[in-house]
Amino acid sequence: MILYFTGTGNSRDIATRLSEALADNDIVELSGSLLRDKELKAAQPCRAVVWVFPVYSWGVPPVVTDFIKDVRLTGTLAAAHHLVATCGDDAGLTARQWRRLIRRRGWTSASASTVIMPNTYTLMKGFDVDPDELADEKLMASRPRVAEIARRIKDNAVDDDVTKGRFAWFKSNIIYPWFKRFAMSPKPFHATDSCTGCGLCARRCPLGNITMNDDRRPCWGNDCALCLRCYHTCPTAAVQYGKATRGKGRFLNKN
Numbered sequence: 432m433i434l435y436f437t438g439t440g441n442s443r444d445i446a447t448r449l450s451e452a453l454a455d456n457d458i459v460e461l462s463g464s465l466l467r468d469k470e471l472k473a474a475q476p477c478r479a480v481v482w483v484f485p486v487y488s489w490g491v492p493p494v495v496t497d498f499i500k501d502v503r504l505t506g507t508l509a510a511a512h513h514l515v516a517t518c519g520d521d522a523g524l525t526a527r528q529w530r531r532l533i534r535r536r537g538w539t540s541a542s543a544s545t546v547i548m549p550n551t552y553t554l555m556k557g558f559d560v561d562p563d564e565l566a567d568e569k570l571m572a573s574r575p576r577v578a579e580i581a582r583r584i585k586d587n588a589v590d591d592d593v594t595k596g597r598f599a600w601f602k603s604n605i606i607y608p609w610f611k612r613f614a615m616s617p618k619p620f621h622a623t624d625s626c627t628g629c630g631l632c633a634r635r636c637p638l639g640n641i642t643m644n645d646d647r648r649p650c651w652g653n654d655c656a657l658c659l660r661c662y663h664t665c666p667t668a669a670v671q672y673g674k675a676t677r678g679k680g681r682f683l684n685k686n
């Protein structure tokens with residue numbers, strides 16, 4: 432079984448290709464009512480549960496942490512759990528965090544791998560999407576990488592093959608908790624005058640956190656994963672995050 436969470440499609444792209452390479456059709460997106468109810472049954476008895484999600488501030492996205500902690504997962508009793516994390520540059524100690532969560536559930540954590548994908552984080556000074564050529568290069572390089580990871584999963588690998596980057600301990604143990612506490616608020620989200628009221632951001636939000644008001648303007652609630660799907664999806668680039676996103680690029684994985 433392949434379980435994935437995605438904002439802009441990179442992790443869906445990887446999960447889909449893994450599903451083909453592993454001939455595993457039981458592929459499930461963590462979104463909507465599944466994230467709320469946290470009740471999941473494998474479609475068929477499975478030997479491997481593969482978790483695919485983006486790295487957020489050198490750690491596991493809080494929405495995924497909550498899901499792993501509380502999900503009632505059935506039909507996977509003898510399964511080994513594998514991680515495939517997508518990141519723009521480096522993952523810090525995301526794999527260690529994930530292993531801890533999996534073991535706390537009494538499950539077996541096996542391999543952990545990362546795939547470098549186009550960057551999606553734009554909400555702070557100095558952070559923007561990649562230039563098109565770099566994004567294309569990363570997407571090309573992800574193809575053989577997925578094949579390699581599929582082989583590792585088939586071979587029941589149990590080790591890490593991750594791009595941790597420099598200062599991994601500091602990034603995951605100091606910046607990650609700070610980020611969770613102070614940099615994940617949805618409050619700065621707003622729509623500018625270029626909003627046409629199409630409602631796409633509301634329909635696409637994986638948490639159902641956006642409602643359209645009587646004037647056909649999107650309103651953001653508090654249940655936000657900061658996945659940035661609303662920001663990157665808007666066809667008129669009307670979604671902004673305070674002043675931080677002014678003039679920044681947008682990216683959606685076309686695969």
Ligand SMILES: Cc1cc2nc3c(=O)[nH]c(=O)nc-3n(C[C@H](O)[C@H](O)[C@H](O)COP(=O)(O)O)c2cc1C
Pocket residue numbers: 436437438439440441442443484485486487488489490517518519520521522548549550551552657658659684
């Ligand atoms: C809130 C947030 C935090 C991020 N933090 C990191 C990070 O610490 N390191 C990194 O390499 N990429 C980081 N990224 C980039 C994403 O991990 C990367 O682009 C990923 O492939 C996006 O996957 P998705 O399209 O499935 O959402 C971050 C993206 C977001 C939205």
Ligand code: SF4
Pocket residue numbers: 622625626627628629630631632633648649664665666667668669670
């Ligand atoms: S997707 Fe953009 S244009 Fe459409 S409702 Fe949302 S903010 Fe407005």
Ligand code: SF4
Pocket residue numbers: 438617635636637638639640641651654655656657658659660661662
């Ligand atoms: S409101 Fe936007 S950033 Fe927050 S979960 Fe929904 S789509 Fe993602």
